[in-house]
Amino acid sequence: MDSYTSTPSNDVDARDKPIMEFHPELWPVLERNRPVLNLDLFWPIKCERVDNAEEQRTEGDQKGTFPPRDLRPLVSFRNLHVLHLGGMRKSYQPVIWEACFVNANLTKLTLEMALEPEISDDFKAQYKKIDSTWAYDGSKPSYPEPTEYMYLGLEGSGELHPDFGSGEYLDRTAMRQAQAAVKDGVGVAVKRHLPIQSLTLSNFVVDAGPFFRWFDPERLREVIFTGTCWDAGFYLPNEMRRGVRAEGPQKPKPLVARVIKPGEAKVVSLSQGKLVKREDWDGENHLPDPEPGIGDASGGRDLKTKVSQISGVGKQATNE
Structure with a gap:
């Protein structure tokens, strides 16, 4: 069915979703x-x-x-x-x-x-x-x-x-x-x-x-x-x-950047796609190495992935 004959949305809340290509x-x-x-x-x-x-x-x-x-x-x-x-x-x-x-x-x-x-x-x-x-x-x-x-x-x-x-x-x-x-x-x-x-x-x-x-x-x-x-x-x-x-038109709101405090970010270590370790980031620029024994027989030194995941402040960070 082409765009001219397809039934448009009748969602009463779709105020920001215009019926495009209206015919x-x-x-x-x-x-x-x-x-x-x-x-x-x-x-x-x-x-x-x-x-x-x-x-x-x-x-x-x-x-x-x-x-x-x-x-x-x-x-x-x-x-x-x-x-x-x-x-x-x-x-x-x-x-x-x-x-x-x-x-x-x-x-x-x-x-x-x-x-x-x-x-x-x-x-x-x-x-x-x-x-x-x-x-x-x-x-x-x-x-x-x-x-x-x-x-x-x-x-x-x-x-x-x-x-x-x-x-x-x-x-x-x-x-x-x-x-x-x-x-x-x-x-x-x-x-x-x-x-x-x-x-x-x-x-x-x-x-x-x-x-x-x-x-x-x-x-x-x-x-x-x-x-x-x-x-x-x-x-x-x-x-x-x-x-x-x-x-009239509003001025664009500037993007606000701030420093991430220790405890707001988590360091997550993955091995073969699986979570093996998660800890608080201490605020340093480097990521901590995984503890020996996590991952493989070499003490985890060949972990394929280290991901730094930043969580939001507030409820989400508290739940962590």
């Missing part, structure tokens, strides 16, 4: 009541159902872009608690926000773009790259709600307007249009706000607009930026600024 033909084998859905959309597919060149340009291509229309079945899920979409090479926000509105129990949303956004030279001085030095100070009062004149998107597509650059933009207009589409066509009761508690974005341009209109101050608890995101005027409403944690 539209896999939708029928995914249970609609599953609470966790983790898809990697990066892998190439053939758009065999595309009839003409115009549809091919708008819905996908032969170079590995997952067609947005083939993500529509996402809206048929109703019990998602965790949604993770990675490897996206174009915007799918119109469909994604519809799926968020129809899943009232959705608490964790992770969206990862495959490519970093590009900011126009005219705006690089105004915006700030969100890296390990970026910090959001939630103790200061926020500015008033952003106006429509501060919108940086492209008519709800999820893409950054070409005047500002290129790439993915957290699009409040896409959220508004998605809510309207759910009310008109899906037949599900829709709440005022998105249900999300934890939002993780990778390679997005982000401003303040969506957090004033579409995220619930009673539910949202964290906004995490990874990859290369851009702060294009990000701030939170006053009612969120103390209860919501916003953080």
Whole structure:
């Protein structure tokens, strides 16, 4: 059975195990009541159902872009608690926000773009790259709600307007249009706000607009930026600024080395694959010779293997 027709894991705890090489033909084998859905959309597919060149340009291509229309079945899920979409090479926000509105129990949303956004030279001085030095100070009062004149998107597509650059933009207009589409066509009761508690974005341009209109101050608890995101005027409403944690990529933790103390390491002597002696290492650089009589008639001098095995500090070392 090939990778496109094999049944993916339905393990509710497999949050870090995306369904790789996801293909539209896999939708029928995914249970609609599953609470966790983790898809990697990066892998190439053939758009065999595309009839003409115009549809091919708008819905996908032969170079590995997952067609947005083939993500529509996402809206048929109703019990998602965790949604993770990675490897996206174009915007799918119109469909994604519809799926968020129809899943009232959705608490964790992770969206990862495959490519970093590009900011126009005219705006690089105004915006700030969100890296390990970026910090959001939630103790200061926020500015008033952003106006429509501060919108940086492209008519709800999820893409950054070409005047500002290129790439993915957290699009409040896409959220508004998605809510309207759910009310008109899906037949599900829709709440005022998105249900999300934890939002993780990778390679997005982000401003303040969506957090004033579409995220619930009673539910949202964290906004995490990874990859290369851009702060294009990000701030939170006053009612969120103390209860919501916003953080950028973390600095890699340095490796810490320390001196091994006597008693923490064991010296193990083997003969013909069998353990013949084990003792504490005394802290010297050399390994002790085996005692005479261990191994063979020559007093154990021709033992084939000496292995120094370092055990961890604490319970494991104590048990030894």
